[in-house]
Amino acid sequence: MPPRPAPPVVHQPNIDSPYYVHPSECPNFILVTPLLDGSIYLAWHRSMKRVLGVKNKHSFLDGSIPIPPTGDLNHSAWERCNYMIHSWILNSASPHIAQTIVFHEYAIDVWIELQKRFSKVDRVRIASLRSSINNLKQGTKYVLDYFTEMKSL
Secondary structure, eight states: OOOOOOOOOOOOOOTTSTTOOOTTOOTTOOOSSSOBOSTTHHHHHHHHHHHHHHTTOGGGTTTSSOOOOTTSTTHHHHHHHHHHHHHHHHHTBOHHHHHHHTTOSOHHHHHHHHHHHHOSOOHHHHHHHHHHHHHOOOTTSOHHHHHHHHHHO
16 A cells, blocks of 8 residues: 655644734725714724734734834735735825825834824813813713713713
8 A cells, every 4th residue: 555645734824823814804994984084083092902913913003013124924915014004094084084094105104103193282272171071961872871971072
């Protein structure tokens, strides 16, 4: 009886690697809604951070995965992830914001620019919110509706 040939070696992708991109993920995904329009930056930022964390991609934006040199074996995988993340950010922003960040080369630069642009303290907005909270009355609203409105403010 002739010896059986060895089965072919099948390499399983490392799904725990930040370079792993699931076959169902594509660059035209909108990761969070509502789209970033400037007025909801903090909520948008937290939502994006969570989604990118689930996809094991937030480390590209916090600086813990540096850009590999061109000759590095991880360079093409890093570049693919960078383009994917950049596309996700663009698609999760309103068109007028997306057009201001489309020409950045690196997703981390987009992330930092949006943070600088929109995370500033708006004293007028804070005063307006405080006034709205102080003037909020339950009236004829159900307790749940009143509480939800108060929490949203």
